[in-house]
Amino acid sequence: MKEFIKNNFRPFLTALGITAFVIICMYHTSCHITPEGITLITNDCKSAKIEGFKIDGSDIHVEFSKNVKVEQCFVVEASDDLEKVSSIENFHNCENKMQVEWEDDPDEFIIHYKLKEKTKIGKCYELYSVVRDSAGSSLSFALPFYGENDHFPDIVISEINEAYSNKEALSEFIELYALSSGNLFGLELISASNERHYPLPDIEINKGEYIVVHLRGDENDKNCVTEKGSNLNLSKARGSVAARDIWINSSESALNSTAEIVLLNNKAKNKLLDCVMYCKKDYAFSNKDWKTESLCKYAALCSDAGLWNKPCIPENAVYSNERKSISYVSRTNIEGLKNSPERNNDAKCWTGTAKSKMTPGKKNAW
Structure with missing residues (x-):
């Protein structure tokens, strides 16, 4: 545990050596609750330092520079309000505190915090704790985290459009198909x-x-509505579909038209779930391997995860024999995936064609 925490979080937390005032100001400026941020509320200069932490669902593990004992601890719902910066007063005046159990590991200098109540999926929370070392020096801190998703769907990538045209109001999208019910958070x-x-x-x-999932959405366009509930007719922007629309707030190019690997990842569980590799026909014929470091890296990850049935190289990617390039790829074996636990996935399971054959939000056609 100690080695994992050090290897994954120590570089970030090196910055915690600066004063508590500066850290709180940084928190106020961004005010985004992320698993990578931590706020020092009060800090005796002689007290233990936070060396690292790991969040695993409802379990939070915090490593200190020396052995400490917990004096106080609870969890509160966090706010994105820029005026409500974490402070002792805010924490003590907060209602609806969630109780927390903890165990100390004196050999590793780690406190294991465990929530006694179930959190809401995707909701922002903060763990507030006061610890004290054997010399009597104390440290108060707030550690933000998200409510755990324990209900992931079985889901696959089913269609991709990489073409973008401002004149035609055409934008990149990735279509997903749900083989089971669940929550997308994480x-x-x-x-x-x-x-x-x-x-x-x-x-x-x-x-x-x-x-x-539309990869270019304008947050100022009221028609770009991400449909979170049962009403799937809220999104009115160009490109909206009869099925569920999700808009990504971005104006940047999302997918490469020459060679691309698209992955579906469970970030919360650190597990790749699905992928598709596509490229131009000339690229597939003239390159034994991917031409960029990033494509090579993700191809290796897909291979290690067993997500592609053949070696993850360009000649085994999806491309069109009829066209020099493709702007649209569609999965052809959705029906088979519904009835089989096996996840066949290679170029034979996909077809690459022109944008006129796109069927976003509908049963795939080819």
Whole structure:
């Protein structure tokens, strides 16, 4: 445990050596609750330092520079209000505190905190704790985290459009198909060419749903509505579909038209779930391996996870024999996935064609 925490979190937490005042100001400026942030409320200069932490669902493990004992601890719902910066007064005046159990590991200098109540999926929380070392010096801190998702759906990538045209109001999208019901929070889509991550929101979906994730959305466009409930007619922007629409707030190019690997990742569980590799025909014929470091890296990850049935190289990717390039790829074995636990996934399970054959939010056509 100690080695894992040190290897994964020590570089970030090195910055915690600066004063508590500066850290709180940084928190106030961003005010985004993330598993990577931590706020010092009060800090005796002689007290123990926080060396690292790990969040695992409702279990939170915090490593200190020396042995400490917990004097006080509870969890509160966090706020995105910029005026409500974490402070002792805010924590003590907060209602509806959630109780927390803890165990200390004196050999490892780790406190294991465990929530006694179930959190809401995707909700922001903060763990507030006061610890004291054997010399009497104390440290108060707030550690933000998200409510755990314990109900992930069985879901696959089913269709991709990489083409973008401002004149035609055509934008990149990734379609997903739900083989079972569940909540999307904690899942993300990744475009390997530019290593962009697109986190999916807290949405309950049903078995058999098609979900279209639009990769370029304008937050100022009131028609770009992410449909979180049962009403799937809220999104009116160009490109909206009859199925569930999710809009990513971005104006940047999302998918590469020459060569790309798209992945579906369970970030919360650190587990890749699905992928598709596609490229231009000339690229597949002229390159024995992917031409960029990022594509090579993610191809190796897909291979290690067993997500592609053949070696993850360009000649085994999806491409079109009829066209020099493709702007759309569609999965052809959705029906087979419904009835089989096996996840066949290679170029034979996909087809690459022109944008005129796109069927976002509908049963795939080819």
